[in-house]
Amino acid sequence: MNRTILKTVKSPGVLLFAAGFAVAVLGFAMKEFFFYPVKAVCVAPVSYYSIDEDENWTLTRGVYRFYREGLTHGRTVYIGTISHFVGDLPKQSPIPVLREVRFTGILEKNIMRTTVASQSRRLGDQSTDAEVVKYVFPHITPGETSTSSLYLLNGKVIASGTETVPRILCIN
Numbered sequence: 001m002n003r004t005i006l007k008t009v010k011s012p013g014v015l016l017f018a019a020g021f022a023v024a025v026l027g028f029a030m031k032e033f034f035f036y037p038v039k040a041v042c043v044a045p046v047s048y049y050s051i052d053e054d055e056n057w058t059l060t061r062g063v064y065r066f067y068r069e070g071l072t073h074g075r076t077v078y079i080g081t082i083s084h085f086v087g088d089l090p091k092q093s094p095i096p097v098l099r100e101v102r103f104t105g106i107l108e109k110n111i112m113r114t115t116v117a118s119q120s121r122r123l124g125d126q127s128t129d130a131e132v133v134k135y136v137f138p139h140i141t142p143g144e145t146s147t148s149s150l151y152l153l154n155g156k157v158i159a160s161g162t163e164t165v166p167r168i169l170c171i172n
Contacts, residue, residue: 099127
């Protein structure tokens with residue numbers, strides 16, 4: 001080995017620089033970990049219209065709350081209403097929806113594949129399963145699988161959605 005390289009490696013200046021660089025990188029990583037952790041909860045308000053035939057349309061309004069429970073498990077709770085209209089007039093009072101879907105999933109690049117583990121009604125839910133499948137959760141039967149794409153918008157907001165529903169934005 002060349003003696004000049006050995007002297008440079010043993011030099012206090014080089015060792016001090018290397019130690020300072022390592023501390024800076026470690027400090028940056030710790031700051032990212034503590035101040036910008038992966039969120040365990042995502043809140044996503046949503047409002048969208050479904051226009052049917054003969055002047056019938058439906059307004060779905062509510063909030064999805066996504067809870068991460070470990071690396072491969074989670075649950076989604078939806079609290080909102082489904083309102084049916086004919087022309088400008090409501091057909092009936094808004095239908096309260098309070099549902100929870102538990103799932104398992106894997107993430108590969110920006111694709112998330114989830115499998116429904118269970119779904120349940122919460123106190124006050126007056127919706128039917130058919131309405132929930134059509135307007136809120138396209139997959140509620142245990143064992144059903146869906147694929148979602150995840151996008152990071154402006155480096156701050158996560159957008160997601162299955163093949164059959166509008167994109168949902170996590171706002172918190």
